[in-house]
Amino acid sequence: AQTVTQSQPEMSVQEAETVTLSCTYDTSESDYYLFWYKQPPSRQMILVIRQEAYKQQNATENRFSVNFQKAAKSFSLKISDSQLGDAAMYFCAYRSGLTQGAQKLVFGQGTRLTINP
Amino acid sequence: NAGVMQNPRHLVRRRGQEARLRCSPMKGHSHVYWYRQLPEEGLKFMVYLQKENIIDESGMPKERFSAEFPKEGPSILRIQQVVRGDSAAYFCASSPDRAYGYTFGSGTRLTVV
Numbered sequence: 001a002q003t004v005t006q007s008q009p010e011m012s013v014q015e016a017e018t019v020t021l022s023c024t025y026d027t028s029e030s031d032y033y034l035f036w037y038k039q040p041p042s043r044q045m046i047l048v049i050r051q052e053a054y055k056q057q058n059a060t061e062n063r064f065s066v067n068f069q070k071a072a073k074s075f076s077l078k079i080s081d082s083q084l085g086d087a088a089m090y091f092c093a094y095r096s097g098l099t100q101g102a103q104k105l106v107f108g109q110g111t112r113l114t115i116n117p
Numbered sequence: 118n119a120g121v122m123q124n125p126r127h128l129v130r131r132r133g134q135e136a137r138l139r140c141s142p143m144k145g146h147s148h149v150y151w152y153r154q155l156p157e158e159g160l161k162f163m164v165y166l167q168k169e170n171i172i173d174e175s176g177m178p179k180e181r182f183s184a185e186f187p188k189e190g191p192s193i194l195r196i197q198q199v200v201r202g203d204s205a206a207y208f209c210a211s212s213p214d215r216a217y218g219y220t221f222g223s224g225t226r227l228t229v230v
Contacts, residue, residue: 004159035218043206045160045221091159103212104150104173105219107159 006108023092031097040088121222142211
């Protein structure tokens with residue numbers, strides 16, 4: 001079974017600076033998707049960024065980018081120019097790419113990000 | 118196009134009562150997923166449904182929990198004879214097909230007293 005590990009329960013960063021959140025995963029599959037979700041106090045799960053395993057190029061979405069290391073099974077999220085609105089729980093998630101496989105997401109434990117003004 | 122709608126947003130039940138959680142997927146989405154989030158934890162998969170079919174219920178507890186997604190109407194997650202350990206946030210998500218990404222609802226927070 002696939003597992004996702006986020007080793008940083010909490011992180012903090014000064015406003016306008018850069019922070020990197022870590023995520024590692026374990027799978028025997030070669031085709032899969034990786035995600036970062038943000039959960040603010042409102043509880044809404046918001047998709048931040050998505051990476052297909054077959055793509056070598058790291059995904060980017062404005063101030064958010066990932067460092068995808070397939071061989072190391074590592075998928076870190078970098079947030080540049082941190083803003084107060086970035087404060088939230090961040091979850092890393094894995095989904096199988098098998099067409100006949102389960103469509104479930106496997107989540108890590110989360111990292112609580114605090115932005116210091 | 119409204120997002121995934123979950124209601125109620127908060128639900129309080131006494132031990133032994135039944136809890137019914139509703140999820141209306143986005144328009145055009147025929148795939149529904151339910152997840153449970155215990156305090157300070159990530160979301161855990163419970164069940165994946167398509168219209169009138171349960172596709173994957175590998176994360177559902179064997180007793181007291183059931184889910185349905187009828188031809189008409191919302192998806193329902195039913196918890197019978199609730200216990201304190203059922204207190205959690207329950208999230209629903211939907212997608213238009215198997216390969217597409219999810220859209221999550223805002224969740225229902227169930228408190229069992």
